[in-house]
Amino acid sequence: MRNRVASFLLVLVSAFILAARPSGAQSKEPAKPFDLIQWNGGKFIYGVDYYPEHWNETQWESDAKMMQAASINFVRLAEFAWVKMEPVEGKFDFAWLDRALKVLNAHGIKAVLGTPTGSPPAWLYAKYPDIAAMDENGVRYRYGSRRNYCLHSPNFIAATQRIVTAMAEHYRNHPGVLGWQIDNELGDPLCYDASCRAAFQKWCRAKYKTLAALNKAWGTIFWGHTYLAWSEIPLPWNTLGKAHNPSLALDHRRSHSAATHDYLKLQVDILRKIAPTQAITHNDMGMYDGVDYSVLNKPLDFVAWDNYPMFGEDYSNSLGVGLAHDLMRGSKNNQNFMVMEQQGGLPGWNIFWGRQAAPGLYRAWAYQGVAHGADGICYFRWRTSRYGTEQYWQGVLDQDSYANARYQIVSQTGKELAKLTELLHGSKVVAPVALLVSPDSRWAFQIQPLVKDFNYNRQLGSYYGAFRRAGVNVDVVFPQGDLSGYKIIVAPSLFVVDKPLVEKLAAFVKNGGTLILSYRSGVKDENNVVTDQTLPGPLAELAGIEIHDFDPQTNQQQEVAGPDGVGRPARVWFDILTPTTAETVLSYTKGYYAGKVAMSGNRFGKGRVYYVGTELAAEAYLEGAKLEAQGAGIPLGPELPEGVEMAVREKPGKKILFLLNYTEKAQKVTLDRGYQNALTGETEPAEVQLPAFDVKILTTP
Numbered sequence: 001m002r003n004r005v006a007s008f009l010l011v012l013v014s015a016f017i018l019a020a021r022p023s024g025a026q027s028k029e030p031a032k033p034f035d036l037i038q039w040n041g042g043k044f045i046y047g048v049d050y051y052p053e054h055w056n057e058t059q060w061e062s063d064a065k066m067m068q069a070a071s072i073n074f075v076r077l078a079e080f081a082w083v084k085m086e087p088v089e090g091k092f093d094f095a096w097l098d099r100a101l102k103v104l105n106a107h108g109i110k111a112v113l114g115t116p117t118g119s120p121p122a123w124l125y126a127k128y129p130d131i132a133a134m135d136e137n138g139v140r141y142r143y144g145s146r147r148n149y150c151l152h153s154p155n156f157i158a159a160t161q162r163i164v165t166a167m168a169e170h171y172r173n174h175p176g177v178l179g180w181q182i183d184n185e186l187g188d189p190l191c192y193d194a195s196c197r198a199a200f201q202k203w204c205r206a207k208y209k210t211l212a213a214l215n216k217a218w219g220t221i222f223w224g225h226t227y228l229a230w231s232e233i234p235l236p237w238n239t240l241g242k243a244h245n246p247s248l249a250l251d252h253r254r255s256h257s258a259a260t261h262d263y264l265k266l267q268v269d270i271l272r273k274i275a276p277t278q279a280i281t282h283n284d285m286g287m288y289d290g291v292d293y294s295v296l297n298k299p300l301d302f303v304a305w306d307n308y309p310m311f312g313e314d315y316s317n318s319l320g321v322g323l324a325h326d327l328m329r330g331s332k333n334n335q336n337f338m339v340m341e342q343q344g345g346l347p348g349w350n351i352f353w354g355r356q357a358a359p360g361l362y363r364a365w366a367y368q369g370v371a372h373g374a375d376g377i378c379y380f381r382w383r384t385s386r387y388g389t390e391q392y393w394q395g396v397l398d399q400d401s402y403a404n405a406r407y408q409i410v411s412q413t414g415k416e417l418a419k420l421t422e423l424l425h426g427s428k429v430v431a432p433v434a435l436l437v438s439p440d441s442r443w444a445f446q447i448q449p450l451v452k453d454f455n456y457n458r459q460l461g462s463y464y465g466a467f468r469r470a471g472v473n474v475d476v477v478f479p480q481g482d483l484s485g486y487k488i489i490v491a492p493s494l495f496v497v498d499k500p501l502v503e504k505l506a507a508f509v510k511n512g513g514t515l516i517l518s519y520r521s522g523v524k525d526e527n528n529v530v531t532d533q534t535l536p537g538p539l540a541e542l543a544g545i546e547i548h549d550f551d552p553q554t555n556q557q558q559e560v561a562g563p564d565g566v567g568r569p570a571r572v573w574f575d576i577l578t579p580t581t582a583e584t585v586l587s588y589t590k591g592y593y594a595g596k597v598a599m600s601g602n603r604f605g606k607g608r609v610y611y612v613g614t615e616l617a618a619e620a621y622l623e624g625a626k627l628e629a630q631g632a633g634i635p636l637g638p639e640l641p642e643g644v645e646m647a648v649r650e651k652p653g654k655k656i657l658f659l660l661n662y663t664e665k666a667q668k669v670t671l672d673r674g675y676q677n678a679l680t681g682e683t684e685p686a687e688v689q690l691p692a693f694d695v696k697i698l699t700t701p
């Protein structure tokens with residue numbers, strides 16, 4: 001068998017020698033990107049989420065002074081203060097917020113105001129019980145907590161319009177108000193009440209036009225679930241276990257995502273009309289998959305998101321957070337973004353959820369955001385609350401306002417960022433590799449998770465991590481995005497595909513791009529129906545393979561080997577490939593399919609398609625990523641020790657390198673040459689010393 005198997009290395013390398021490469025020109029950015037630094041009067045946005053309504057008014061002045069001393073020039077206010085702004089239906093009180101703004105503005109601090117719809121007042125629930133979402137058992141959420149409203153409740157829509165209009169009218173010309181954050185972390189919950197069911201039926205009707213088309217698309221003949229009236233269409237109740245129709249369930253996710261977008265847009269439209277000079281954003285949640293951020297973020301001026309890296313014990317692995325930053329950037333054409341909630345202390349509600357981080361890590365995480373394209377960092381929150389659910393969620397300060405170690409490091413970082421602003425302004429992340437994230441595939445895997453140990457995000461993370469560890473910047477693209485500027489596209493487990501996406505990928509490869517697919521790609525059509533073509537379905541010709549058998553084995557380790565005979569562990573899923581035009585890269589070594597193909601490489605047009613039929617270990621992905629990048633003429637970064645990250649921003653004539661050490665040990669990175677330290681102005685030797693938890697920002701002089 002081995003003789004038949006082309007060398008792992010040779011196949012990979014020769015592919016790149018033979019294939020002509022696209023020019024590497026970076027694409028995208030149709031309209032002029034929003035300039036966050038210019039918006040903030042030329043200052044790098046550096047802020048805190050502040051709740052003046054939680055504190056005695058006499059504290060506001062000393063808070064503002066302390067903020068100013070820490071170089072804070074931005075606050076987000078009011079996103080949970082609906083009851084204070086509209087204490088009685090239709091009666092508004094902004095006097096307290098005006099006073100808070102006055103104090104803050106006097107210290108050079110500008111604000112974004114949150115529309116407070118994420119936490120409606122108790123009186124609203126009491127008067128209009130239908131504004132509460134209903135769970136799948138038909139029980140309405142009771143008052144308490146937050147974010148438990150029904151997106152389709154007419155009473156809630158009316159209340160939203162009223163408060164947003166009142167706020168916009170009051171603040172449209174306020175010189176200290178830069179703009180707006182819509183609601184707070186939109187997405188959950190799914191509501192199962194009659195208005196949401198009717199809205200889903202309406203959405204289906206708009207999509208399919210006829211019931212015949214819907215019945216065909218969903219395959220409702222299965223178990224005889226054929227619908228003869230739109231009103232018969234149910235919501236996919238989870239109480240039915242996993243027995244609901246996957247096509248219906250996918251459309252339900254899509255319709256909820258669309259409804260979330262429409263609710264955001266309702267608020268955006270009010271603000272644009274009344275306050276056209278103020279900018280609008282929303283605080284997304286990174287890897288959260290309840291909504292399609294590439295759609296949700298469309299009406300916004302720029303993306304903002306909430307970054308909490310402190311869950312669990314190991315803070316040295318930064319790759320997951322890096323992916324979330326890049327996904328957020330990718331959700332709006334790779335425009336620079338801001339972090340609206342950056343972890344400022346321990347997380348926790350009724351218990352603490354992490355362990356305390358060394359102060360330097362709070363700085364490193366802030367710079368990580370900047371390295372990935374953030375032009376603004378705003379810490380959650382200024383001071384830990386004395387009240388309510390989040391007494392254990394630390395702010396920068398604790399309740400006693402003592403200038404603790406977190407405050408000191410936040411101050412240091414603020415001063416540094418002020419110094420770096422000119423250098424950073426106008427720079428952005430440029431990436432030759434893109435990770436294709438498919439919201440439809442993510443949802444389809446939520447609905448049918450395949451096997452116990454399958455995890456779509458882990459697949460994304462493995463490929464992403466490999467290129468990032470090789471020192472290569474990675475963009476995230478969505479199926480509707482522009483693929484043309486990249487040299488390599490990685491589309492892990494591209495489960496749900498439609499014709500336009502297949503055609504786009506084919507064109508990308510034909511023009512010389514490299515496409516990497518992994519197991520369970522091309523299995524479902526856009527209706528979440530299994531293809532009747534030989535797997536990988538519409539991607540089979542591109543990949544040059546057929547799959548006639550597979551073996552899901554959650555608990556078993558397989559092994560794959562190239563011609564070097566070295567076994568590499570494989571797990572979770574084993575697609576058994578039959579090459580048609582492809583060559584073998586790796587084969588299985590165990591079981592009844594020992595010797596059969598696990599990974600293939602196929603020349604297609606001027607490019608190349610790899611299909612990885614299983615899940616490999618991190619080292620194998622790294623090995624592959626390095627070879628791919630080299631073959632595509634992408635320069636590799638330096639060898640990076642575990643727990644050290646490098647990311648690069650650039651602008652004409654300048655490269656800005658961020659070296660981030662998340663470990664408690666001093667580390668060393670050897671670069672191709674010496675660079676200038678952007679903070680000290682001194683030249684750093686090629687061998688850069690990184691003290692524990694430290695960051696170096698280096699630039700070409």
Ligand code: GAL
Nearest residue numbers: 184185283306341380390393
């Ligand atoms: C975020 C949320 C904040 C705060 C924080 C800590 O998700 O937007 O309002 O609750 O978590 O729990």
